[in-house]
Amino acid sequence: MNRTSKLNLQFVDRIGIVADISRHVARLSVNIVSMEVQRKQELADVYLEVDPSRREISARDVLETLSSLDGLQSIRLIETMPHENRQNTFRTVLDNVSDGIVSIDAGGNITTINRLARTIYNCLECNPIGKRIDQTPVMDDTLLSCLEGKTVSRLRHSVATDKGRFQFFISARPIVDASGRITGAVKIMKDMREIEALVEKAAQAERISFETIVGDSPTVNEAIAFARKIAPTAAIVSIRGQSGTGKELFARAIHFESGRSGPFVAVNCAAIPDALLESELFGYESGSFTGASKSGHTGLFEQAKGGTLFLDEIADLPPGPQAKILRAIQEKRIRRIGGRSEIEIDARIVTATNRHLEQLVADGAFRQDLYYRINVLPVHLPPLQARREDIPVLADHFLFQINCRLGTRLQRLTRKAQDKLARHDWPGNVRELKNVIERAAILCDAADIGAESILFSFELSGHAPDERRPAVKAHGNAPLSRQLDALERRIVIDALNSSKSIRQAASGLGISHTALRNKIKKHGLQASPTGYAVKANP
Template sequence: MEIDKGLGEIERMARSITGSKDISFSDIIGQSRAMIGAIDFAQKIAPTDAVVALRGDSGTGKELFARAIHEASGRSGSFVAINCAALPEQLLESELFGYVDGAFTGGCKGGKPGLFERTEQGTLFLDEIAEMPMPSQAKILRALQGRRVRRIGGAREIPYDARLITATNRDLEALVKKKAFRSDLYYRINVLPIHIPPLTQRRDDIPLLVEHFLFHLSSRLGRSARCLSPQAMEKMIHYPWPGNIRELKHVVERAHILCETEEIGEQAILFGSQTEEWITGCRVPQSGSGNTPLRVQMDIHERRILVHALKDAASIREAARRLGISHPTVLAKMKKHDIRMVRNITDGRTSDKAKINI
């Protein structure tokens, strides 16, 4: 299981190295005072080589900030991101520092350079650094102090030219007091801390974010532009958003899928368990004949939502994510409604070829 998890993270790093869309500060949406302050400070320190520590709750956009800082830094190399919590200790260190030939069983013949070496004149983003094991923290500290790395199993120290940006949603100061994070590494990486505010501190930005996500969803799906009703927007603004922007994006996606009118009403704005209740028919819209049994109406409505979501998504897993329910739940409901997915040969996307059993 750990190996599979590690391989998934390595694939994500490979996509990052080969190049994703460049992100600039103009791509960061926000006009609230808290957000403008964070953006202004990030722009000011971007051209320097100092270590940046991004702090903020999950889903606030720390990697977006990291990419914007890299883009504004003037560094010619790649932006490479690695999640320190996603890899077991040995695999994490082999990816960061590399290894020599014969360092361990299963390694590449001739050895392999690590990310510090491969991110030449670029930016190395260490996400969730607070989850890094203590032995790995010591090696990161040594690399930062000497601007050199030593491959696993090797004796030679190799210089590197990569700017380091770290991120965490944890209270590093509290972890240092508990001796769960090295104090010397804390002082080394906390040179330029930037706090990314949660949505609860920037509610004025919620309409801008909603408009942004709706525009891109409509463009991607080839639909006419959509907007939220005043009541729906009010509901969004007053929600506590524990998942921050990531959660907001998913809520907007679900509403875009579930609502068929150009104006999205508040009944389509669903949070947490409300999604499961709605999709299973506990909140059936007032439509259809009054002579139709309630159970039949619920099943018809549930099937329509599933087919709609599956047609728009690139995979069943993506449809599950957009609907806010688990992958096994979607599979069970597909079986219940006799929905079968086939692969579209022309573009690789899935399409629905279901037969309705009456």
């Protein structure tokens, strides 16, 4: 036998097992290379590696000698010792991290060097483990200086190798034992290219795919499956659903999955003043009207070249832009304001609306031909009320998101808080749920969020929930004007808290932006991180 033998012996745990094994092995004139004992409840697992010095002794001889030991339950030959398994795991982990790692002991001998560090120092073939660091290509003074207690942070360094120049940041520190004694030093090298790639990735806008969309309900899953199917085509998509149901989220996911390399350009048709709509959408040439920029302006259709143009709130377009958009869609060309030539457009159109398009067509407020053009592939997003099973998953998702964003500990909703969420009608849909959860996480410091931290906007304003119900009780002795004021205040607060902007809330209420601003002033409302509410002392 010219290589070590490894055995695993299992005993009923008792005192003196190691001494007994050592004695039996010594009788065979065999050296113990390593022995490891692991206690498992009533049992002792012993791992033994021996190196027989007498060649005629086989692994089986060792096994037979030890078989008579007191309390032995089982004995078998094994291929690897537990410490070898741990070392292999450790080496695999080290070799797969994206940083170069080198460590030395107190004598300056290399104890660890991972694959990336060996590549950097051009010693993939040689084995520098156990050698003095200053006698290997890994030589650098940083690690040796750490043996004197020095610490190095993000030092820029470069090494020329036959594979080119490696540039990296070095951090190094002493390894200290429990008594404070320096027993070695470790160095970590971060590849500059890796850092540059990370910076580039972090700088990119968040990519929203269908995986980003949360929901367990069959209706949402059907909408995702349908949108996923049509995403790679060039077809116009129309996303229909109440405000806050996730129309823009779907539009972004469709863009992402379409594989189009151009940008996602979103425009809220209800938010742009009518006078600016055409110049925003189609652009203008220099000096084409008073106040126009000298250098002209690239419209959103052009900006979305190679990407997606998301026309949000398309039903709110006035007739002029409706006609121009229809033409742009049909001819795939636009003309800038004041421009002589036509420009070819290459933007995939996704539209969205929370309005009843068919009714608007019947009322003559939306062009029928544009309706047919955009409504080829409608994606319907149901209101949250109609998919109540999504409420807990969405709530958990938003809670996790806000905890991560605020860097706070992970919280959870108590049963009573979940029940309160389940009972609400959610007129502002998923956006309202997101706001309620964020508000709760900001207001509640505890790990468990209780029902008292779940506050709907009507609770903040001190008024009853839903304008569809007779929420304001008629008081025979209160003047009608005061009762109407209270009702109006509640409706305004609800609209503001379930909309993205004042302009959107105004559009939902069917009043102008200025009229809504006046009402905010009249009722003494103010925005806060938890939503709109009456000012403490109006």
